[in-house]
Amino acid sequence: xxxxxxxxxxxxxxxxxxxxxxxxxxxxxxxxxxxxxxxxxxxxxxxxxxxxxxxxxxxxxxxxxxxxxxxxxxxxxxxxxxxxxxxxxxxxxxxxxxxxxxxxxxxxxxxxxxxxxxxxxxxxxxxxxxxxxxxxxxxxxxxxxxxxxxxxxxxxxxxxxxxxxxxxxxxxxxxxxxxxxxxxxxxxxxxxxxxxxxxxxxxxxxxxxxxxxxxxxxxxxxxxxxxxxxxxxxxxxxxxxxxxxxxxxxxxxxxxxxxxxxxxxxxxxxxxxxxxxxxxxxxxxxxxxxxxxxxxxxxxxxxxxxxxxxxxxxxxxxxxxxxxxxxxxxxxxxxxxxxxxxxxxxxxxxxxxxxxxxxxxxxxxxxxxxxxxxxxxxxxxxxxxxxxxxxxxxxxxxxxxxxxxxxxxxxxxxxxxxxxxxxxxxxxxxxxxxxxxxxxxx
Ligand code: IFM
Numbered sequence: 124x125x126x127x128x129x130x131x132x133x134x135x136x137x138x139x140x141x142x143x144x145x146x147x148x149x150x151x152x153x154x155x156x157x158x159x160x161x162x163x164x165x166x167x168x169x170x171x172x173x174x175x176x177x178x179x180x181x182x183x184x185x186x187x188x189x190x191x192x193x194x195x196x197x198x199x200x201x202x203x204x205x206x207x208x209x210x211x212x213x214x215x216x217x218x219x220x221x222x223x224x225x226x227x228x229x230x231x232x233x234x235x236x237x238x239x240x241x242x243x244x245x246x247x248x249x250x251x252x253x254x255x256x257x258x259x260x261x262x263x264x265x266x267x268x269x270x271x272x273x274x275x276x277x278x279x280x281x282x283x284x285x286x287x288x289x290x291x292x293x294x295x296x297x298x299x300x301x302x303x304x305x306x307x308x309x310x311x312x313x314x315x316x317x318x319x320x321x322x323x324x325x326x327x328x329x330x331x332x333x334x335x336x337x338x339x340x341x342x343x344x345x346x347x348x349x350x351x352x353x354x355x356x357x358x359x360x361x362x363x364x365x366x367x368x369x370x371x372x373x374x375x376x377x378x379x380x381x382x383x384x385x386x387x388x389x390x391x392x393x394x395x396x397x398x399x400x401x402x403x404x405x406x407x408x409x410x411x412x413x414x415x416x417x418x419x420x421x422x423x424x425x426x427x428x429x430x431x432x433x434x435x436x437x438x439x440x441x442x443x444x445x446x447x448x449x450x451x452x453x454x455x456x457x458x459x460x461x462x463x464x465x466x467x468x469x470x471x472x473x474x475x476x477x478x479x480x481x482x483x484x485x486x487x488x489x490x491x492x493x494x495x496x497x498x499x500x501x502x503x504x505x506x507x508x509x510x511x512x513x514x515x516x517x518x519x520x521x522x523x524x525x526x527x528x529x530x531x532x533x534x535x536x537x538x539x540x541x542x543x544x545x546x547x548x549x550x551x552x553x554x555x556x557x558x559x560x561x562x563x564x565x
Pocket of ligand 1: 170173312427479517524525533
């Protein structure tokens, strides 16, 4: 897709005036917090389609390569992590992490409906066992956006059978893999497209719609809906099916291993009210609350935060003029993570796991500044009583950033796309040193 959260943010900040209130909210935390608990989970995250490469049975692969694609380039070999997963685990280990978050590729495991690949399940089992052998707790996302082509060709999450199809996949994957998993999430950012639907300029939605139509025509099916589709003919139905999918998928995983902590990872801005009567509460209700209420029955809620949103009475306000900016021009605001985490806990009332946080930028000094600042704010929230189990930085390595291809960089390590060499950026060492000096007993 040619659009992501950052496009959405850029689109919705345009042309709106900034009030004085946001400046006041940008103040730093007051007291330096104490160390993170010794059992705090420190990780870095990746996702199958974005790093593995040659994920040819996935919906995105078809979209990236269809005539009229809205993607800027195809994923191709990605970071070749399908081969180099052990190298990736070593990168995490070298940073002093005790966890790694990665996803299963449904399209590899179930390339045709009902046909499950034991070889592919074994592949993920080797990664899980390899991580454990290195002292890394595997945090496994059962589905990170991409679905098999056959699933998308049946209408994807529009299809009323989708929740059960997902649950069947979760059952098979859990039977093979659950024993070694430390924490599981069912879906990644299932609320993202619903959120984008509300606010994106229609031109961008039209490009996504046209690409889906081209894929449907190529396959000769009435509709093709990818797991990361922004244009959705019936977003309310998609959201309902995704929530049912989470519930059914979690039940399937729990039926295999009841003591495995299972949650869902949500895309969350840190929504702030600039003035009385602002749209903040209405936006929270629209964007997250149904999911956060559902998460009340989960073991934890995954929070994925990159930005804040300052809401006035009429819409989203511009950030301060002197704000540091990410590659999309949106504000990089270190306290946003703690703000999103506080709200997630306020509604979900279950422990939080930060399953993603980071910044898309070519200026690694921004990332090196963001990480310690954001973690210090996070620890302050924990000291206030918010239970946070862990933090996973997005991402371990530069990778395929969906519609933006390889031009957007979120990694703690650079990626050479010819040799697949990974090189730590200075920010990776900042993260490593922060963990070392801010963890009890480390
Ligand atoms: O790359 C994505 C990831 O797939 C989901 N969360 C946001 C990241 C950065 O845009």
